[in-house]
Amino acid sequence: MYDSITVAVAGAGFIGPVHVEGLRRLGIRVKGLLGKDLEESTSACKQLNLEHPYATFEDLLADEEIDAVHLAVPNVLHYSMVKKSLAAGKHVMCEKPLAMTSEQSAELVELARKSNLKTAVNYNLRFYPINLNVRDRLAKDDGRIFSVTGSYQQDWLLYDTDYNWRVLADQGGALRAVSDIGTHWLDLIHFVTGLEAEAILADLTTVHPQRKRPLGEVSSFTNDSEKEQATETIDITTDDCASILFKFKGGAKGQLFVSQVAAGHKNQLKYDIATQSAAYEWNSERPNELHIGRRGDLNQVLMKDPGLMTGTAAPFVNYPGGHNEGFPDTFKQCFRSFYNAILGDTSAGESLYANFEDGHRELILCDAILESHEKQAWVRIKE
Structure with a gap:
């Protein structure tokens, strides 16, 4: 059912690999992962048997195979990464909280409405x-x-x-x-x-x-x-x-x-x-x-x-x-x-x-x- 979807995960800490596991259990292809730098990305991809470590978030978003992005990064990064993901035409699953302030989250709500993309916060x-x-x-x-x-x-x-x-x-x-x-x-x-x-x-x-x-x-x-x-x-x-x-x-x-x-x-x-x-x-x-x-x-x-x-x-x-x-x-x-x-x-x-x-x-x-x-x-x- 999900074989038409390809996903990338940003975040190599505790929750990022949990996202990878959950996606794989559904049969969703997880192409790669982004850590804090290429070294961490490469190490995490090796441990999780993922094919593509990303050097930067911009590299991840430029990957035309990626349909959706999962954000499992520190809270301070959520706002900017969500904005960039929507601008790149990617569906977004973001860890909580959605942003650092309600002013930021209000802006993200409006951007999501205009994007015609699916957006979610992981209240699992x-x-x-x-x-x-x-x-x-x-x-x-x-x-x-x-x-x-x-x-x-x-x-x-x-x-x-x-x-x-x-x-x-x-x-x-x-x-x-x-x-x-x-x-x-x-x-x-x-x-x-x-x-x-x-x-x-x-x-x-x-x-x-x-x-x-x-x-x-x-x-x-x-x-x-x-x-x-x-x-x-x-x-x-x-x-x-x-x-x-x-x-x-x-x-x-x-x-x-x-x-x-x-x-x-x-x-x-x-x-x-x-x-x-x-x-x-x-x-x-x-x-x-x-x-x-x-x-x-x-x-x-x-x-x-x-x-x-x-x-x-x-x-x-x-x-x-x-x-x-x-x-x-x-x-x-x-x-x-x-x-x-x-x-x-x-x-x-x-x-x-x-x-x-x-x-x-x-x-x-x-x-x-x-x-x-x-x-x-x-x-x-x-x-």
Whole structure:
């Protein structure tokens, strides 16, 4: 089905190779990859068995075989690379956040509209089958949503010796934990519930106002044993954790806690959605289970099973019940939705991937979160 498409990936760090794997599992040809320089590009292509290392982004865009570009590069590069990709006539799948500011993302939304190209932001957590199932359940639920509570917690930046480019405001943006992982929760909740935030109260904390940066870059999620090298002390202004309250249109309330300094939590997103008829609780570290709470009936635990998945979820479940689908599968399924749209085949009845408008929404929310923290007051979301 996808043999008419050729893709190139920009980014040789943690996520770039994940994109390559997800694309290949769909049968999409990945011709080559761009690293920070030709040496890194060549090394990554050798490791991933890709045929073409690119020396520069301009070289990648000049390749007439490339139909779509996947951007898995530091946040500060997203805006310029998206603009160049659209100008070169390439479809774009961009890692989150879409840009460094909402002004930049607004411009990208408009450019995407004018381009007649398909554009997406990789909010892959939408594509756990359980989340697609919850979306269907809430769409059919006659009862209104009362509240949404949850968290996204990691521990990979727990120590002041933990360092990555994401901690730097000029590389990742003024927000870090909120932007890096909190926006996944924000997007997922909007996707499954349809709720729109109208006001936000936020409190941000920088646990380590100074960190020790190795004299020589390190990759994301580096083992502790690999960090023993000379360091320099640098000032940090970005958030390590955050507490956020939401008022949603229609009266529902929300609460989110985000942390990248929570020991033992490797990559845990949780939500609990309370409605008139039931409550739905999900934990990304047990992604194939959904807890369904009832008032006047037995509680249930739904295990991911294609025999029980209908509607939106059905086309995005590839393994039988008892055969778990996890993090790498969400990339494959997100890319399936994106390339189905490119090919004009939306068999699920809609394009389920996050588009640039969704990416822009998250940056508007981030603006409000930062403003609320600075004012220590409720802030209304700008339309």
